[in-house]
Amino acid sequence: MSYMIGIDLGGTNIVCGLVNEQYELLEKVKRPTDAAQGVEQVISKMAEMIEELVNRSGIKRSELVAVGAGIPGFIDPERGICLFSANLKWQDVEVAELLSVKVGVPVFIDNDVRMYVYGEAMSGAARGSEVVQGVTIGTGLASATVTRGELFYGSRFMAGELGHVAVEGETERCGCGLTGCLETVVSATGIVRQAKQALEVGRSSTLRDVYERGELTAAHVSAAYDEGDELAVQIMDYTGQVLGRGLAYSISLFSPDVIVIGGGGALAGERLFRSVRETLKRTVYHGYLENLTICQGELIDDGGVIGSAAFAKNRLGKSALQVNV
Amino acid sequence: MSYMIGIDLGGTNIVCGLVNEQYELLEKVKRPTDAAQGVEQVISKMAEMIEELVNRSGIKRSELVAVGAGIPGFIDPERGICLFSANLKWQDVEVAELLSVKVGVPVFIDNDVRMYVYGEAMSGAARGSEVVQGVTIGTGLASATVTRGELFYGSRFMAGELGHVAVEGETERCGCGLTGCLETVVSATGIVRQAKQALEVGRSSTLRDVYERGELTAAHVSAAYDEGDELAVQIMDYTGQVLGRGLAYSISLFSPDVIVIGGGGALAGERLFRSVRETLKRTVYHGYLENLTICQGELIDDGGVIGSAAFAKNRLGKSALQVNV
Numbered sequence: 319m320s321y322m323i324g325i326d327l328g329g330t331n332i333v334c335g336l337v338n339e340q341y342e343l344l345e346k347v348k349r350p351t352d353a354a355q356g357v358e359q360v361i362s363k364m365a366e367m368i369e370e371l372v373n374r375s376g377i378k379r380s381e382l383v384a385v386g387a388g389i390p391g392f393i394d395p396e397r398g399i400c401l402f403s404a405n406l407k408w409q410d411v412e413v414a415e416l417l418s419v420k421v422g423v424p425v426f427i428d429n430d431v432r433m434y435v436y437g438e439a440m441s442g443a444a445r446g447s448e449v450v451q452g453v454t455i456g457t458g459l460a461s462a463t464v465t466r467g468e469l470f471y472g473s474r475f476m477a478g479e480l481g482h483v484a485v486e487g488e489t490e491r492c493g494c495g496l497t498g499c500l501e502t503v504v505s506a507t508g509i510v511r512q513a514k515q516a517l518e519v520g521r522s523s524t525l526r527d528v529y530e531r532g533e534l535t536a537a538h539v540s541a542a543y544d545e546g547d548e549l550a551v552q553i554m555d556y557t558g559q560v561l562g563r564g565l566a567y568s569i570s571l572f573s574p575d576v577i578v579i580g581g582g583g584a585l586a587g588e589r590l591f592r593s594v595r596e597t598l599k600r601t602v603y604h605g606y607l608e609n610l611t612i613c614q615g616e617l618i619d620d621g622g623v624i625g626s627a628a629f630a631k632n633r634l635g636k637s638a639l640q641v642n643v
Numbered sequence: 644m645s646y647m648i649g650i651d652l653g654g655t656n657i658v659c660g661l662v663n664e665q666y667e668l669l670e671k672v673k674r675p676t677d678a679a680q681g682v683e684q685v686i687s688k689m690a691e692m693i694e695e696l697v698n699r700s701g702i703k704r705s706e707l708v709a710v711g712a713g714i715p716g717f718i719d720p721e722r723g724i725c726l727f728s729a730n731l732k733w734q735d736v737e738v739a740e741l742l743s744v745k746v747g748v749p750v751f752i753d754n755d756v757r758m759y760v761y762g763e764a765m766s767g768a769a770r771g772s773e774v775v776q777g778v779t780i781g782t783g784l785a786s787a788t789v790t791r792g793e794l795f796y797g798s799r800f801m802a803g804e805l806g807h808v809a810v811e812g813e814t815e816r817c818g819c820g821l822t823g824c825l826e827t828v829v830s831a832t833g834i835v836r837q838a839k840q841a842l843e844v845g846r847s848s849t850l851r852d853v854y855e856r857g858e859l860t861a862a863h864v865s866a867a868y869d870e871g872d873e874l875a876v877q878i879m880d881y882t883g884q885v886l887g888r889g890l891a892y893s894i895s896l897f898s899p900d901v902i903v904i905g906g907g908g909a910l911a912g913e914r915l916f917r918s919v920r921e922t923l924k925r926t927v928y929h930g931y932l933e934n935l936t937i938c939q940g941e942l943i944d945d946g947g948v949i950g951s952a953a954f955a956k957n958r959l960g961k962s963a964l965q966v967n968v
Contacts (some may be wrong), residue, residue, distance in 0.1 A: 448798055449798040461896070463896075465795075465797070470897075471898070472774050472790070472896075472897050472898025472899065473898045473899060473900045473934065474898065475898075476930065476931060477895075477896060477897055477898040478895070478898075479895045479896075479931075480892070480895055480896060482927075482928040483891045483892050483895050483926060483927065484925055484926035484927075486811055486888070495928075495929060496925070496927075496928065496929075497925070563811070564892065566808045566809065567805070567808050567889065567892035567893065567896070568892065570802075570803070570805055570807060570808050571786070571788075571802060571803065571804075571805060571892070571893055571896055571897065572795075572797050572802055573796070573797025573798045573799060573801040573802040573803075574797065574798060575798045600809055600821070600822070601808060601809035602807075602808065603804055603807040603819050603820075604820060604821075605801065606801060606804075609798065609799065
C-alpha cells in the first residue's frame with residue numbers, strides 16, 4: 319500500500335495527517351507552530367510529526383511515498399518555495415527541499431487555500447465534478463479553481479485573489495493596500511466590522527449587549543440572523559450580495575460545475591447562500607446556473623490535510639513542466 | 644511542409660486562409676455566407692474555398708494536414724458540433740464531421756472568439772506569453788483565456804462570457820435575458836446607445852448632427868472624444884470603468900500576463916484603455932499589475948483565420964480526452 323502525509327501549516331498550529339490512496343484520513347497529530355522559533359525549528363517539528371504518524375499508524379516507513387504541505391502565503395509550487403508568508407514571517411524559504419532532506423520522500427507544497435480546495439475537489443463536496451471553484455471565507459477570502467484534477471495557477475501562481483477586488487461603494491482600507499476589497503465585506507472580519515460600524519452609529523439590534531462587552535463575533539451575527547434581528551439580516555443579505563456579484567464574474571469566466579464554500583464563514587450556510595443565489599439570478603446568464611451547485615465544504619477541518627496529501631500524490635512522478643499554469 | 648487552413652465562419656462572410664507552420668497567413672479568400680441557403684450549402688462552399696486556396700497557392704494537396712473553423716455561437720469542440728448559433732440559425736450541426744468528409748482531412752471547430760484569442764496568443768500581440776486573457780469588443784463582448792498554448796473551457800465549454808455579467812446600476816435589457824449586462828455598456832452597440840440616450844434627453848454634444856441624421860456609430864464617438872467633446876469623453880471614461888471593473892475580477896481570478904483587446908472596439912485604443920488602467924489601479928492588487936500588459940490585438944482582421952489554423956494544428960493528433968476543460 320502507498321500512503322501520503324498531508325500537512326496544514328498554519329500561523330498557530332501545524333496539523334499532520336496520514337492519508338491513504340482513497341484519500342481517507344487515518345491518523346492526525348497537531349502541534350503549536352511556534353513560528354517565532356525560526357524556519358529550522360518549524361521544519362524539524364514537521365519532520366518529527368511525520369515520523370510520529372508513521373510509527374503510530376503501524377504502516378511500513380517505505381509505504382510513505384510523498385508529503386504535501388499547505389502554507390498560508392505566496393507559494394511557488396513548481397520550485398517548492400514559500401515566497402512570502404505574513405503569518406509565518408517567512409520569505410523565500412525552500413520548504414520542499416528542507417523537509418524532503420529530513421524525511422527522505424518527495425515533498426510538495428502549495429498555498430493553503432489551494433490545498434483545501436483541492437481536497438474538496440478530489441475527496442470532498444465537489445468530488446467527481448470536472449470544474450470546481452472553491453472559496454474560503456475566514457478572516458479573509460480567497461479562491462482556487464480545479465479543472466479535471468488540476469489546479470489553475472495563472473501567471474506567477476497568483477490566480478485566485480477574489481478577496482482583493484475592490485467593490486464599488488466600499489470604503490474600508492484593506493491590508494493589501496487597496497480600499498474596499500471584497501474581503502473587507504465578505505469575511506468573518508468583514509461581517510463583524512459591518513455590525514460594529516452600524517452599532518457605533520446607534521442602530522438598534524440584539525447584538526448591542528455582546529458588542530458592548532467587546533465579544534462580538536460573526537457567529538453572534540449568524541445567531542441574531544436566526545432570531546430575525548433586522549441589522550443581522552441586513553448584514554447577511556448585503557454580504558451575500560457582494561459575494562454573489564464577485565461569483566457572477568467567477569462563474570462567467572470559469573463556468574464551474576460546483577462552487578464549494580469553505581472556511582469558518584461557510585458555517586453561515588444558507589444565511590449567506592440565499593442572498594448569493596438571489597444575486598446570481600439577476601447577474602449571471604441562466605445557462606450557467608442550470609447545472610451549477612453552490613454548497614458548503616465537507617472537509618472544513620481536514621480539507622487542508624487531505625488536499626495536501628492528494629496534491630502530493632498527484633504531483634509524484636510528474637516533471638516540473640507538467641504543473642499546469 | 645505542412646499547412647493548415649483556418650476558416651472564420653461569420654453570419655455575413657466566410658473567410659478562409661492558408662497558414663503555414665509558423666502561423667503565417669499565405670493566401671485568403673472571402674465569400675458571402677448566405678446562411679439562409681442551409682447547412683449543406685454552407686459546408687459545400689467552405690469545401691470549395693478550401694480546394695480553391697490549395698490550388699491557388701500551389702501547395703501539394705497532401706501538404707494540407709488540418710482545417711480549423713471558428714463559428715459564432717455555442718460550440719462543442721470535443722465532438723466538433725455547433726450546438727447553437729443565432730447568427731447562422733444552426734442547432735446541433737456536426738460541422739467537423741460534415742466538412743471533414745468532404746475535404747478528407749481532420750476538421751476542428753470552436754467558438755469564433757476563442758479562435759481569435761488563440762490566434763493572438765500563438766502568433767499575435769500575446770505570442771510568447773504564458774497566460775493570455777483575450778477580450779473582443781464588437782457588437783457584443785466576449786472573452787477567452789489561453790494558458791501555455793491551451794484554451795480554458797470550463798464546464799460545458801461555456802467559460803468566458805464576461806459580457807453577460809450584470810453591472811450594478813445598469814438598466815438596459817440584454818438579449819440574453821438579463822438586465823444591465825457588461826456588454827450593454829462595453830461594446831460598439833453600448834457606446835452608441837449611451838450617446839443616443841444622452842442626446843435624447845438634451846445633452847449638448849458635437850455628436851448631435853450625426854445622431855439626427857441617424858448615422859451615429861462608435862467611431863463617431865471616438866472622433867468626438869479626440870476633439871474633447873464632453874459627452875464623448877464621459878462615455879469613453881465610463882465604458883472604460885465598467886470594462887476595468889470586469890477585468891479586475893478577470894485579473895484576480897486568472898492572473899494573466901497579457902490582456903489583448905480585439906474586435907472593432909479595440910480601435911478605440913487608449914481612449915478606452917486609459918480609463919481601464921485607472922480603474923484597475925484602484926480595484927486590483929498591485930502585484931498583478933506589475934507584470935501585466937494591456938494592449939490592442941495585432942491580428943484584428945486575420946486573427947480568426949490564423950487562430951483557427953493554429954488550433955487545428957494543436958488539436959491534430961490529440962485524443963478527445965486531451966482537450967483541456
